[in-house]
Amino acid sequence: MNEIPLEAGLLLATILFAIGLLGVMTRRNIVFVLMSLEIMLNSAGLAFVLAGARWGSADGQIMFLMILTLAASEVAVGLGLIIQMYKKFKTVDIDVLSALKG
Amino acid sequence: MISLFYVAAIVAVIASMLVIIQVNVVHALIYLVLSLLAIAVVFFSLGAPFVAVLEAIVYAGAIMVLFLFVVMMLNLGHASRQQERVWLATSGWLLPSLLAGVLFWGVVSSLPSIDLSVSVIGAREVSIRLFGPYVLAVELASFLLLAGLVSAYHIAKR
Numbered sequence: 296m297n298e299i300p301l302e303a304g305l306l307l308a309t310i311l312f313a314i315g316l317l318g319v320m321t322r323r324n325i326v327f328v329l330m331s332l333e334i335m336l337n338s339a340g341l342a343f344v345l346a347g348a349r350w351g352s353a354d355g356q357i358m359f360l361m362i363l364t365l366a367a368s369e370v371a372v373g374l375g376l377i378i379q380m381y382k383k384f385k386t387v388d389i390d391v392l393s394a395l396k397g
Numbered sequence: 398m399i400s401l402f403y404v405a406a407i408v409a410v411i412a413s414m415l416v417i418i419q420v421n422v423v424h425a426l427i428y429l430v431l432s433l434l435a436i437a438v439v440f441f442s443l444g445a446p447f448v449a450v451l452e453a454i455v456y457a458g459a460i461m462v463l464f465l466f467v468v469m470m471l472n473l474g475h476a477s478r479q480q481e482r483v484w485l486a487t488s489g490w491l492l493p494s495l496l497a498g499v500l501f502w503g504v505v506s507s508l509p510s511i512d513l514s515v516s517v518i519g520a521r522e523v524s525i526r527l528f529g530p531y532v533l534a535v536e537l538a539s540f541l542l543l544a545g546l547v548s549a550y551h552i553a554k555r
Binding site: 297299300301302303304305306307309310311312313314315316317318321322323324325326327329330331333334335337341344347348349350351352353354356357359360361363364365366368369370371372374375376377378379381388390 | 398399402403409410413414416417420422424425428429433436439440442443444445447448451456459460463464467468470471472477480481484488490492493494496497498500501504505507508509510511512513514515516518522523525526527531534538541542544545546547548549550552553555
């Protein structure tokens with residue numbers, strides 16, 4: 296079919312990862328932090344699919360399925376923790392979680 | 398196909414940037430769905446239609462609906478949006494932007510320049526690999542999902 300430069304795809308994955316990292320470091324609302332984590336996981340999956348397309352094999356897509364599984368379970372547990380945190384502290388500010396024993 | 402790739406890539410980058418600068422959580426979620434759908438189009442243009450469909454169904458469908466339900470349960474009102482505006486206006490963006498820029502530059506300066514010749518790898522090839530050499534990984538993924546289910550139920554119940 297036609298040619299797509301590999302570096303354009305890897306550049307896209309890197310930009311998305313940097314945006315997600317910026318969101319994780321900057322935002323104080325824990326829901327936004329979790330969303331930025333989703334962006335980062337997604338960019339890692341994009342890099343795997345690109346690598347699989349480079350070698351013409353299905354292994355990259357299989358690794359993306361594993362990342363999808365990981366993201367699903369991570370989000371389920373993380374959102375449960377957010378609900379608990381909101382019940383206890385009545386806020387979504389991550390700075391209230393700075394002590395080990397709340 | 399290549400123009401599809403570039404258009405979807407630009408949409409994904411812009412939508413992801415809009416996600417992290419939003420004040421309202423629901424607006425950010427909608428932009429995140431847009432970003433995920435754009436990346437699904439990127440997967441399609443890279444010759445991975447099975448993964449593109451899974452991205453649209455599982456990521457943009459299931460996981461985002463989970464987010465939406467939790468945002469509805471939290472019921473963050475007008476006061477939290479005001480608080481977000483105050484937090485976003487600070488100079489706390491500078492150092493994280495610098496760090497992310499250093500990471501970005503470090504990766505970009507070592508990118509290989511190869512042209513992909515796109516060939517479609519569909520559900521058939523992926524499934525043959527998945528239930529051949531990778532069957533143990535499938536079992537481990539099911540363990541992970543079960544552990545996630547049980548712990549999410551336990552944590553959110555108390």
